[in-house]
Amino acid sequence: MAKWGEGDPRWIVEARPDGTNVNNWHWTEKNASHWSNDRLKQLLVGLTFDIDLANVRTTELSKCDGEATVNNRKAKLIFFYEWDVSVKWTGRHKDSDEDITGSIQVPNLSDENDADDLDITVSCKSNSKESSEVRQMMQRMAIPKVRNQLASYVRELKEEYGKDMILPTNKGSSSPAAKPSAAPSPAAPAAKSVPGAAPASSGASSSASSVSTSRVQEKCEFQAAPEDVFNVFVDKERTQAFTRGSAQLEPTPGGKFTLLGGNVEGNFVELVRNEKIVQKWRMNTWPSGHYSTVTLLFTSSPNGCLLKLKQDNVPTSSLESTKEGWHRYYFESIKMTFGFGAALM
Template sequence: MHLRIRYVNTGTVKESGEKHKGSVEIPNLSEENEVDGTEINISKKKGEGDVLKDLMRTEGTAKVREALRDYLNALKTEFTLGMILPTKGTVGQEWSAERKLCGNTAQGSVSPQSLDRVGVKIPTVRIVMRELFNSPADELYSIFTTKELVQKFSKRPAVIEAEKGGKLQMFDGCVSGEYMELVPGERIVLKWRCRSWPDEHYAVVDLNFKDMATQTELQLECKGVPVPNEDSTRQCWQKQYFEEIHFLLRQSKDNME
């Protein structure tokens, strides 16, 4: 995805009350590139002063990049959770590619016979994934059950009531559910859904933490995923959960050193 953005506005110098017109242009915004390297062009109307232009080139550029980072994170979240849907012309192609991908991915597997029916009556599948984390099981378990840690890796406000029947809400409400079972350091069972799924339909997510001293293998089983959302659900767990948790763990290790 590549976007070109141009924003025109008027700014006022507080001390003098002078108004200046100018524009901010991002010629090539892409989720494939680092935001810090994104080109940001600042221009002003001919004849206007340079005070705000110089300010925008320094502090303003940093603020723009911060906003772009938040925008791309939100866009990625909505895409992986299926909030951004394919057009009619690509549905058949993406469905075929999705089925092929799921059958060959190294990250997880889908039982071909596992068409379950959970919640409302729609065809569903079971997803199985495994991920190795450089963290003891107790620490990894806490990342899934502590509000402050969930908000750190998800980069969004969250509702985390880590007790049986407690509510769960993440990614600005794109994911919601409740805790069904908790065994500290060993297992979490969730009633879990994406906002784009049919109303009142939930999957059952079973997270098992296999302690391997300094590392933990997280075994995930997600039963009741709507068939059209199979790949987006896998991407959600891989990119929005696993990859962000890896990043959080690396940050914590760097801070300790």
């Protein structure tokens, strides 16, 4: 670490009593999922639509699956949110004494979609003439109102969870760059905490040859056949499912891959069907041009498949976050997504 008044300004700590995250250089993350669930319920339940044809009211947030996080990196806020939402509604047609019920579904509320791009559908449980008329009314009236409510959620998320993420700099004020960024485009989605997401240390230069490196070796047992686990890493749809982000894969020697909109990239070096994958692999936060070598070995085990991971040339500054990332965002996510943690039948 540099002495006070010397060296890299990112590491000058005398301006903050606690000496933490000076100038907002390090990656910090705040979980906004619980707040989001509550806020979406408040915004979407209790909406009323009263006209001469019918009186309708939303009654329940029946589905709210997903997550939301706010990240601060180099005094720049990055918002990640992804929700699959469903709201129940009930109403009564003026010419009927029976209650009519249905739901409003929003499967793609995420940082990759503006409010106008959301897929919002209105469904109705019955098929009577009155029900059809009420559903058509809801399509005209409810969809625009729900879009506005969801736009409010996004705005409030950025205001509520962005205000405390940027710490004062060593000059006593927030960094000029500390403004909430717009929702990332599909080409550059919000960077969840994934393997290697920690920034390179101040002692590492941008030259790949000068990076201090270490090795990661991990094992994970999946209750699935080796070929099923192998396919998770080479099939685009499966990869996008467990990473919950966009991916491009060319699973042939020399073929390129990008995960999470380019936050992870590299190329395939060797593939032995259902047995072995070797990749040149890097995070886009690593020094320019620096790649690690990932070797994945798939072998049969009494419970299904034993996956052995070896990753060489990992920047030492990213070693612990890389280990954690493989377990949390690869191994555990694969088990949860595909049920590979359940007993084989």
